Amino acid sequence: MPPTPARALAALTAAALALSVALTGTAAAARAGAGPVVTRAALDPALVAGRGAAVDFAEQEAENAATNGTLIGPDRAAYTLPAEASGRRAVRLTPGQHVEFTLPGAANAITVRYSIPDAPGGGGITAPLDVTVNGGSRSTMTLTSQYSWLYNQYPFSNDPGADLLHPDWWITECSCVPSATTPAPVIAKPFRPSHFYDEQRLLLGRKYRAGDKVRLTVPARGGAAWTVIDLLDSQLVGPPRVEVVAANVLAFGADPFGRRDSAGAFDKAIAFAQRKRLKVYVPPGTYQVNRHIIVDDVTITGAGSWYTIIKGHEVALGTPAPDGSVHTGVGFYGKDAADGGSRNVHLSGFAIEGDVRERIDTDQVNGVGGAMSDSTIDGLHVRHTKVGMWFDGPMTNLKITNNVIVDQIADAINFHTGVTGSVAANNFIRNTGDDALAMWSEKTANAGNTFDHNTVQSPVLANGIAVYGGTDNTISNNLVADPVREGSAIQVGSRFGAEAFAGRLRIEGNTTARSGTYELNWNIGLGAIWFYALEKSIDADIRVTGNHFLDNTYNAIMLVSEWSVKDLYSITNVHFKDIRVDGTGTSVVSARVKGSATFENVDARNVGAVGVNNCGSFGFPATGSEFALTDLGGNDGGGTTGPWLAPWELPNTITCDDRPPVVAPPAPSPW
Template identity: 50%
Template structure:
C-alpha cells in the first residue's frame, strides 16, 4: 500500500578479520561508517563478552512498559563474540545492514567462521534471524549452519533464501534479472543495472535444542568447514525456554482421529475440515496434536475452537495454508477461537490477487486468535469486514510478503495486543478503512459504513517492515494506537502513520497515538528527495481535520525528522487539529518537526535533543500553538527545500 521508490545497494566497507569483538555500544550512525578499534588478533579464542539482552537493538529500559511481553530474549549478533565481520551501520535501502535489527549484523563469509552467544537465561531453543545469498537466476539456495552447545557441535540447521530476495518495483519479482517499466517515478538512469532494488533479505529458523542450557553457557553458530554457502549474515538470535507440548483438552476431538497425518507426508486438509465440522456440530474443541500437518488450502472455521499443543509443537504448513472465517457477505464467522499452533506457508512472491494469508475472512462475534506462530504467508492476518468483536493477542508473525495484520473495511471492536511482528513486506499493523465504490463511482454502501472504528492496537512490537510503515491508520474514526514499539523502517514509510490515501474514507472522531516508542524510524523518499518522519501525516486524498491526539510518545534515533506532516500533489490538502501533548525526541537526523502542509497543531511538553539539522522546518503556513513546557526545537527554518541528508546524532539515553 505504498508508492515505490529506489536506491542502489551500497556494499559496506570491508574490515580486517578479527577473532572476537566486544560490542558494548548501541550507537547507530547513519551511512556505512566504521566501528571503533578492534582488539588485536589472538592465537586462541578469548572468553568472549557477557550476554547482552536487547529490545529492538536497544537497552531494554529504553522501551520499558511498551511493546509486547514475549517469552524469549533477544541477543544481537554484533554484541556477541565472533570471527566474522560486523556489517553496518547503514540506513540506505537495499543493503543487508539496513534491514537488520539495530542496522548492524555479523557476516560469516569463510568456512569455519562463527558467532558465539553467552546465555543470559536458561533456554532450550533458539530462533536465528539470518540472510544468505540468492541463486544467480533467483529462486534461492540452501546451506548448512552448525550449532555448537558449549563448544560441542550438536545440531545442523538448513538456511535458505528460497523465500527471500525480491527485486524491481511493486509487486516485485523473485527474478534478479527483472527490470522496471519505463515510468517517470523511477529516478535511476537508464538502462537500469540488475539486480534492481534487491530487498527483503532476511528469514528466521527455529530449533529445539533437546536439552536445557543455563545462563552463562554458550551457543555458537558456525559455517562448516565444507560450507556450500558463500556467506551467511547472522542478525540476531532469540532464546526461549519452550514449554512441553500441551495435552489434549478433556472431551476434545483430535484431527488425527479424522485422518490427519502428523508426519506431514499426506495431505490433511480434508481431515481438518471433517474435524472442524464435527467440533462445531458437537460444541467440542478440535485439537491439533504434536506433529507437522500438510494443508494446502484454507480451512474454513465458524463457531468452533481449534487449539494445538503449542506453536513450537503443532505445525500446519503447505501451499496456500490458512484458517479463514466466512466472508462478510456470507454472514461472517462468530465465536471462533484459534490458539497454540503454527501456520507456515511457502510464499515466494507477492501476488495481491491471491488469498494466501495465514488468517483471513471475517472473524467477529467474540472470536479470539492467540499464541500462533505465522511465517511465510502473504499476510499474517488479513481481515475483511464489516464485522465487530475480535481479540488478537500473544501471536508471533514473521517473514511476510506483505502486511503483518490488516483490518480492511468497516471493522470495529477489535483489540490487537501483545503481538510480536518482524520482517514484514508491507505495513506491520494496518487499519484500512477502504471506501468501496461501484464502477460508476457511487459508494457501494456508505463512507461511514466503510470506516474502521473503535479498534485498539496496543502493546505490540513491530520490527523491520521492509516496505511502508510500522503501524498505519488509513482513514476511519475513533481508533487508538498505544504502548507499541516500532523499529527499523527501511523504505517508503515511517514508524507511525495516519494517511488519507489508498482509497480510504476520511478521518472522523478522534485518532489517538499514545505512549508509543519508535526506534530508528523514517526513511529517505527518493522521489520527494526528503526524509519521511518517524510519525507522519499525509493528506493525499483530502484534508485531514479530525482530531488527532499524540500523547506521551518517544521518538528515538529517528533517521530523518521525528514528526512530519505532508500534503498531496497536485491538490494541497491541509492537516489540522493535531494535538501533541508530551513527547520525547531523542535523536533525529534532521528536524524535530517537518511541516510541509498548510494546517495547524498544538504542541505541549515536547522536549527535543540531539537534532541533526534544526528544530522545525516549515514550507507552508502551518500554525503552531505553543502550549508550554517545550524545549529544544523552537528554532524555525522556513521556505527552503528540506534537507535530504540526515546527520549522525548521539544515541538515545533517557527517553523511557
C-alpha cells in the same frame, strides 16, 4: 542545487558510519567476555520499558556476540543487508567462521535470523548452519533463501535479471522517466534487491543454563559463500499442551508426519466438534494443508506453536477464483462478510507455515482471513504467508493476542473495511514486506479499534503501523523499529481510497527507533511519525501524547501533502503533548502542507538541523507559511541550531529546506 538521491544516500551512509563510533563499546565488551547483551529492538530494554510486546524470549544481536566474522553496518540506505538488519548491523560469516552467543537465561529453543545469497537466476538456495552448545551437542539447521530476495519495482520480481516492471515510472536513481528518455536508461541488475532475511527455529533437545555458549558455524564445506547472522532469540519452551476432551484431528485421519494432505481430516474434526460442542485439538506434528480451512463457531487449539505446525504448499488454481485469486494455500478463514461472516472462532497454540514466494495482491494466501466476529486468535506463529492475518469486514469484537508473525511478503495484520471494536495486542512482528499493522478503512470506516503493546521490527517496505482513515481508533504503547523504505514507524494517511478520519484518533505511549526512511519518489527524508493528506483533508481530533521518538534518521514528526493536491487538502487539529525526541538527523518537525498543530511539553535533544522545517504548501506568501505551529508551553531542548521550537519560528515562519545535511545523532540514552 538539491542533492541527487545517490548523494543523499551516500551522506546518510556516512552519517550512519559515524554513528558506529558510539555503538562499538557494547559489541567490544561482549567480544571481550563481559557477558551476554540482551536487547529489545537492538535497544537497551530500559529505554522501552512498558512498551511493545512482552515476549518469552531474549533477543541478542549478533554484533554484540563473540565472532571471528565481520561486522557489517550500520547503514540505513535501502537495498543493503545492514539496513534490513535489526539495529542496522549484523555479522557476516564465510565458510569456517562462527558467531557465539552466551545464553542469558535457561533455554531449550532458539530462533536465528539470517540471510544467505540468492541463486544466480533467482529462486533461492539452501545451505547448512551448524549449531553447537558448549562445544559439544551439535545440530544442523538448513537455511534457505527461497522466501527471500525480491527485486525491481512493486509488486516485485523473483528474477534478478528482470527488466523494469514499469518502464513509465520515475526511476529516481537516474532522475528520469525511462519511457521519456532516449535512449532508455541502463539500470544495474539486479535492480533494487530487497527482503534479504528469513528466520529458522530450532528445539535444542534439552534445557541449557544461563552462561552456556551457543555457537553458529558456517561449515567449511557445503556452506553458502556467505551467511549473515542478524540475531538469536533464546527461550525456554514448556511441554506440549494436551487436550483430552476434544475432537482430536488424528481420529479423523490427519497425518502428523506431513506426508499427505490433512485438510479433509480437519474439516471432519471441525464438523464433529461443532455437533458435539467440543474443541478441536491438533496434537504435536507437522500437518500438510494446502487450502483454506473454513472456520465458524469452533475452537481449534494446538499443543503450542513449537509443536503443532500446519504447513502447506501454494497451489495454482485452474481458473481464477471470484475474488481474483490465482493461488490458494494454507490458511484458516472465516466466512466471507457477504455471506454473514463467522462468529465464535477461537484459534490458539499452533504454527502456520505457508509457501508464498511472490507478491500477487489478488491472492488470498494469508495465514488467517475472512470475517470473524466475537472471536480470538492467540499464541500462533505465522510465517511465509502473504499477510499473516487479513480481515475483510464488516465484523466486530476480534481479539488478536500473543502471536508471532514473521517473514511475510506483505502485511502482518490488516483490519480492512468495517472492522469495529477489535484489538491487536502483545503481538511480535518482524520482517514484513508491507505495513506491519494496518487499519484500512476502504469504503467502510473502521471504528473503535486498538493496536496496543505490539512490537514491530524491520518492515522492509512501508510502515510499522499505518492508519488509513476511520473513527475513534487508538495506537498505544507499541514499539516500532527499523523501517527500511517508503514508510516509517507510524503513518496517519488519507490515501488508498480510505474513508475520512472522524471522531478521535489517539496515538499514545509509543516508542519508535531508527525510523524515518528516504522517500525515493520525493527524494526527501520522512518522519518517524508522518501525516499524509493525499486524498482528503485530515481534520479529526488527533492526540499524539507520551510518545518517544528515538534516533530518528531524518525528522521525528512530519506533516505532508502531495504536490498535485497541495492547495486542496490540509492537516489540522493535531495536538502533540508530552513527547520526547532523542536525536534527529534533520528536524523535529517538517511541515509540507497547509494547516496547523499544537505542541506542549515536547522535549528534544541532539537535533541535527533547524528544529522546524516549515515549507507549508509551497506558496511562500509574504504573510508566512500556510502551516502554523502553536506553542502551548514546555517545549524545551534542541540541538546545534538552538531551541527546537524557537520564538522566531512561531507561528508560521518559512524555514524551508527540503534536504538539509543529515547529522547522525548519538545512540539513545536514558532521559
